Amino acid sequence: MSGVAGSNGVVRTQAVGLLAAGLAHDLNNMLGGIVTTAELLHARAAGAEEVRDLSAIVDQAVKASELVRQILAFSRQDMLNPAVADLGELLEQMAPVLSALTGPKVALAVRRGAAVRVRVDSTALERVLVNLVLNARDAILETRGRGRIELAAARIGAGERPEAGRAFMPAVSYGVLSVSDDGPGVDGAVAARIFEPYFTTRPKGQGLGLSSAFGLVKQSGGFLLLEPSAKGARFAVYLPEVSEAVEAAAAPVQPAGRLLLLVEDELMLRMSVARGLERLGWRVRQAADGEAALKRLAAERPAVMVSDIRMPGLDGIGLTSAARELWPGLPVLLTSGYADEGARAAVPGLGVGYLPKPYTVRTLGERLRELV
Numbered sequence: 001m002s003g004v005a006g007s008n009g010v011v012r013t014q015a016v017g018l019l020a021a022g023l024a025h026d027l028n029n030m031l032g033g034i035v036t037t038a039e040l041l042h043a044r045a046a047g048a049e050e051v052r053d054l055s056a057i058v059d060q061a062v063k064a065s066e067l068v069r070q071i072l073a074f075s076r077q078d079m080l081n082p083a084v085a086d087l088g089e090l091l092e093q094m095a096p097v098l099s100a101l102t103g104p105k106v107a108l109a110v111r112r113g114a115a116v117r118v119r120v121d122s123t124a125l126e127r128v129l130v131n132l133v134l135n136a137r138d139a140i141l142e143t144r145g146r147g148r149i150e151l152a153a154a155r156i157g158a159g160e161r162p163e164a165g166r167a168f169m170p171a172v173s174y175g176v177l178s179v180s181d182d183g184p185g186v187d188g189a190v191a192a193r194i195f196e197p198y199f200t201t202r203p204k205g206q207g208l209g210l211s212s213a214f215g216l217v218k219q220s221g222g223f224l225l226l227e228p229s230a231k232g233a234r235f236a237v238y239l240p241e242v243s244e245a246v247e248a249a250a251a252p253v254q255p256a257g258r259l260l261l262l263v264e265d266e267l268m269l270r271m272s273v274a275r276g277l278e279r280l281g282w283r284v285r286q287a288a289d290g291e292a293a294l295k296r297l298a299a300e301r302p303a304v305m306v307s308d309i310r311m312p313g314l315d316g317i318g319l320t321s322a323a324r325e326l327w328p329g330l331p332v333l334l335t336s337g338y339a340d341e342g343a344r345a346a347v348p349g350l351g352v353g354y355l356p357k358p359y360t361v362r363t364l365g366e367r368l369r370e371l372v
Contacts, residue, residue: 031061032337032358036272039361043279061358082121082220082348084242087175088112088153094126098133098151105146106137113154116175118239124216125237128224129179131209132235136181138202139233143184147232150180155241162227162236169223169238177237178227186233191226259283259300260368263293263307263319264335273306276361282368290314294322301327304372306364309336309347320350331371335359 035058042054092112099108133149140147158171186194193199197211217224222239260282264270267288274284285302287293289311297305305323309316316334323330334347337357347354353371355364 030266033266033268033272034061035358036269036276036361040272040275040279058360062360082119084117084119085122087116087118087120087155087177087239088114090120090122090125091129091151091153091177093122094129095151097126098129101130101133102137102149103141106140107148108133109148109150111150111152113152116153116155116173117242118175119242120220120222120239124220125177128213128216128237129177131213132179135209135235136179136183136233139183140181142202144182147182150178152176152178152180154178161238162225164227165223165225165238170240173241173243174222174238175241177239178234179236180229180234181232183232185229185231186226194226195224259285259302261285261287261293261296261302261305261307263287263290263305263311263316265289265308265311273361273364277364280361280365290316290319290322293319294326297323297326301330304331304333304368306333306335306368309334317347317350320352333364333367333371 038054038057038061042051042058045051045054091110095108095110102108129151133151136149140149154176155173156176157173161169161171161174190201195211195214199211214224217237217239220239222237225236225238227234227236258281260277262270262274262277262284264273264286265288270286270288274286277284285296285300287296290307291314293305293307294314296302305320307316307319311319314322316336320332320334323332331353332350333353333355334350335355335357353367355367
């Protein structure tokens, strides 16, 4: 790729990323309101047809949100919640989900190598592997009809970095996750553009799968490479090995009751989420912004606080710090349709849960049970 072409590609990616960032928060707030309201109607729907229609509304809203997340991913603006884990263990945990994607005509083999600990958001890594496995599956089915995909986890030393990455990969040890297939492979012209957003060779493809995978890996501090292969295609995810000891997380403070403080500036979303949580058995206090939430907190300690990140005035990051000055150890779940660079950097160090919008009340309830 020439310097001019590469520069234009960077500008296009940045432009789409800025557009996505501007739309994501408001759009996901609206989708969140649609999802939770449809859930409330679903709970009292009288007939099977109504249930089916409301389920379709929820499904379409979630799909719309996933499209926004893919755009945020390739522009490296997604919210990640990384933790240290063994790469082979993560691969084995994800194997059943990945195996279900390949179908009866494509065999999936999983090979776990030496133990290696990396810092990564396991959900984001699963999204990367899903995109890579689906890409391999489609290539096999479109050309051969049946074939084989192999997933492998391994550790390499600093001197074993791939030749193609030595110019830009730091000289450290890495955990490597590779996805290899026996399909038709990737020709040179396609390989040069394979991680570009909206580039696809498939008539029905969106061109966001590999580009979002590339962005998620890059945002995780790693590298995604298309590597030479004698047969088929091989993609490899390289994540720096974590060698330092990781401190055990402090045990969460057990709540005195089931009082929940919900902080959300979008009225429709706040009202529908509050009603859904009340049906799950929570006693809900509501606040429209950070300042109103602090007044609530000064009067009583909730069992948990659920707060949007992006709000006018005091945002969710600042509110979390202030809330824990009042109530040390308060469990907090932060939500957002989009978080800026400062928030993405701050959240991992706060010791809070994170849930992207739009979410279902059921998913919210599950995350709250994990916290308290």
